[in-house]
Structures are given as C-alpha cells and as structure tokens.
Amino acid sequence: MSEDFNMSMRKFLKQVGVTSQQAIEEAMRKAGDTSGKTFKVKMVLTIEELDLKHEVDGAIEGQS
Numbered sequence: 413m414s415e416d417f418n419m420s421m422r423k424f425l426k427q428v429g430v431t432s433q434q435a436i437e438e439a440m441r442k443a444g445d446t447s448g449k450t451f452k453v454k455m456v457l458t459i460e461e462l463d464l465k466h467e468v469d470g471a472i473e474g475q476s
Contacts, residue, residue, distance in 0.1 A: 446474025
C-alpha cells in the first residue's frame with residue numbers, strides 16, 4: 413500500500429480513537445457512579461463503496 417494511503421488511514425483511525433474516547437468519557441460522566449458495572453460496547457466500521465462492514469465487540473468497566 414502507498415504511503416499516502418497509510419497516512420490517510422492512520423489519520424482517520426486516530427480521529428476515531430480520540431473522538432470515541434471523548435464520547436465514552438462524556439457518557440460516563442453524565443451517568444454518574446458506574447462503578448461495579450460493565451458496559452457492552454460495539455464499534456461498527458462501514459465503507460459502503462467497498463461493501464465493508466467490520467464490527468468489534470468489547471466491554472468497558474465503569475468508574476466512580
């Protein structure tokens with residue numbers, strides 16, 4: 413793959429990571445005390461033109 417492709421993909425994935433973390437942190441703050449709770453998480457990546465749908469499932473532990 414070309415260097416331009418790699419840089420473009422890395423830039424996008426960094427944006428996804430940073431903005432997703434901010435959104436999760438904000439939701440946790442709004443929820444208040446979530447200690448002892450586990451939240452199921454799913455991230456879905458789609459590229460319609462390439463008929464791509466990639467899903468990642470996981471869990472995030474709550475906080476006080």
